[in-house]
Amino acid sequence: MEDNVETQNQDHKTEATKFKVAGWGYRHQQCFILFCTLTIAYSMRSCMGVALVAMTDFEDKGNDSKPVEFKTEGVLNSLMVVAPYPIFNWQKKVQDTVIASFFWGYMLLQIPAGHLAHRFGTRYLLTGAMMINCVVSILFPIATYYGGWVLSAICRVLQGLSQACIMPGLHTALGKWAPLHERGRMSAFVYGGQALGTVFGLPITGFIASSPMGWPGIFRFYGLVSGMIGFLLWFMAADAPAQHPKISAAEKKYIEDELGSSDKNKRMAVPWGKILRHKGLYAIIISHVGHTWAQITLYSEVPAFMDKVMGVNIKANGLLTALPFLVMWFTNFFFSWMTDMLIVKNILSVTNTRKFANSLGNIPAAIGLISLAYAPKNIYIVEAILVFTCAFKIAAHLGFQVNHIDIAPNYAGTMMSLSNFISNLCASFCPIVTGYILTDVTDRNLWKQVFFVSAGMYLITNLVYVVIGTAEKADWNDPPQEQPVDEESQPMVEKLNGNRIKEKEESQC
Template structure:
């Protein structure tokens, strides 16, 4: 008997024993396998996607400032007065395909949609400098809207692939690995874009690099990505059995009719949706408006002020730590990225060891991800203008502990309906990003005087209230159980716990 056949026989034996003895046992799997390679490819996808998304937010400063680069030959457009519209253009396309993308993923698989979407997105990145030169700001808007349209396919298809490849007991950490690539991509994007834009190379190189990397990823996707373990030609029988047995896909499933009525009337889905909307409201408020608050209210010059200054002692010669603009902007998202891994391992450990149910674990970490930032925002609003160090600390807490949502609602779509996870992500991601657009616009409406701390208190307290309200709704109606409409829309059997 070969080693692979022996491992498969052992896994089948464990599964049969667990079934016959009615014991809740986890079927053992190869520690590292093809599923981890598939997840790693998705990590690179999300990393690049967020880098592309955030790159223009930093590069547009250099695009409109003749003194930004050391190279006088780098093109600049100081006459552009519509920068805020340019930055919002990405979302014009992003919200459009979400639900359809999820439906297509469930029906035809994700590989070709990811390949095409990232290929077109990368090509548009490469074309952006030319469109800026030939069509001005309107050309950049068109370019970014097309990039957004392409990226609108990414997360529903990514969620669908996770539902096919990731067993429930590994869902928190592997799902977090993929989606935590977002803040990691934000950190790298801010730092790299800031450095290149200020260098002799100039801002166009940023888009050539991200565009080229996206095309390379598309090639990797074409070669190495597969829609499910059943489609993978080199996966071991032992690992395939483990994944499919864990997910209940061991016999393969035909294309199921989408239970639209059951989906839209499902309270667990609405709990995810409300949480997702609250998350995007707070995330984009912080992303877009905190620099204005720090500059106008706190009089915070992040190019020169010392942050977390270490007091000198007679026997110690510590340098005072100073942070440049891009580094300080990236710091909260770096903390978020680190905390996301810590929380994901704790979350999966609680589930695997049967200490808590899937639903309870999701609610605990969702609460960490929303309520701690809410408290930090309240204290941020009460922070006096002469205490910038405290303000930065609270900002790091508000963004960093938001990592809890990766083990909360963000993977909950797969818990409640593995077969329709792509569609569910399309629904919540599409609708929630509308709030990501509205929230910064509301700040502009309410904050007429950017130097007035009382007006900023309204923003921080309102955002905290949104976080709290979203979490309360999720705690009340969220679930970790597979819903009865997951397998058969016409089947009235009870929901089952994964």
């Protein structure tokens, strides 16, 4: 028996010497799966705006729910498998309602999703989210034709509810799989799916809409891809290294030693009181609010500015739309490598690295927005400013967005759900504030005020993060360790317990 134990120990030592941190491991495989999940999710999220262009042709006929013109010609045509496809007479406010309905569901389930990720694990949660998206997306064309815009909005709410689980699920998974010295690169690779999903989503959606598959093909395509990702998650994802059937003992030990905990505490109750009293959480939330607010301005309002003031419809040019996102995806890798090296080489502490990355993202982005307000009517200059802004703003993801994992790897998903919910809730007022300022959408001075507000959000929230932010690991992240009983004192403990039982029996007699 002892020989077997010694042999196993020698095998573990040999395996540990063969393990190379720089090599490809199962932690990287998990990151790739999570990256694919987020890429498809963001493509599905961004496809609706382009799809509506192909789906709608508003004419004032007093009916904004039925198709303008559509005649069924057989079963396949009634199921919208073959052309012609229905075109809907939806007013602009109806189209905006369908787009907004996704975010109603997305915000509603944010906080519960973090708790679900912690309780049931990311494998079940993300698989369920992608499979729900698969079914709803495939059925969307039929539901839209027979149920009008109301049923299409309900379908988008269901997709929003399911995708609310993705960000907390990703953060929970990274909290279990991302070692400190690789956290920036692994997190940046996964969250790079946000930018790449938008880059791929817009042209793919337009291509399918103009193909023989028509606009129903958009939703069937994303439904099938979402289902494929769901199967990939179910068969290849694992909640933690300890639950992966193929991971080596050396890689598992490396990850758990870096995180300072093992998977045995995965099902612990969430310490809500301690989480809500932690100042680091509020620094993250405040920075998240500023980042989301300015991002909505950059993505939603800037195209209108370029159309009404600059005289350039950026949405009509796929390259102009995709280029800033593509550059952002590439610079994402540089900033992630840089922040990891600052930590690995002990140039900066983890806390100061996060603050530096957050400032590196927010300050140049604020400068970009201010520059946009004074830019001449030259599309090349405007596009260069947008590329500059997006190229740097992604660095903030290596600041506040990774910070949850630094503070509490075991509750990263729960903390992400809190900050994501509050940031989206506060940033939802951004279009309202913009509408209040823009009494004349062609007035450049009013647009300057919009950009100044967003730039101020970047700068003020970053300042708060720099002042009160922290990346120190919270003491409540790990469960209290059971105190081992001293073997020498064990007989005395047993004797005292025996005397107590004897006294109790005598008193009962």
